[in-house]
Amino acid sequence: MAVVEAVAKVWIRPLGFAEATQVALNMRAADAAEIFACRFDDDSAGGRAGLALEVAAAVTARGLGWVAGLDRPIAAFGAVEQWPGHWGAFQFGTPDWPRVVRSVTRFARTTARAALLARGARRCEVRSAIWRTDAHRWLAALGAAREATHRDHGRDGSAYLTFAWTAGPPIGPASDPSPSHQEEATHVRLQLSQPAALAAAAPAAAGDR
16 A cells, blocks of 8 residues: 655644744844844843744734744744835744745745735845844845845854845945855845746755645
């Protein structure tokens, strides 16, 4: 008799406090280090619960948020309007993030993007620690343009980078003449107002269907 292995389907639904808390309490170390370097509280169970409460409250008040999972919540992501037309994005996940990254990427390029445009977003940005090269590759695959370096940004003195999606022409690191920055500025220019067309650039993720 042939053995058929069941493949779990990734689900994505609106983010609530319970799901945000479950993801935050089980957050992978790299996400926690990046986030808590820009907070007053330390990385602890209480600090993570406080983060989840803040995120859920902000999403409820003036944002968009979703949670992706399989048998349990794995990743929380979304954006919060900071003032009219200007949004700040967020994402954090558990060590199982690679299992849902493809599904989240497809959702972000289609459903999330359309939701932001429907809410009048002109700009959506995120800051990422300079050492999070994995996150930078994912943001580039999502069409975010790297705009600026913020030295001494984290409370530990670490540098952070700003990535942004805009409805107008993107602003790249044009003041930096280095070939790597010039190449990056021309490579990651999927704007909020353009169709999502980078499906082939999604990071590989074993097990994500």
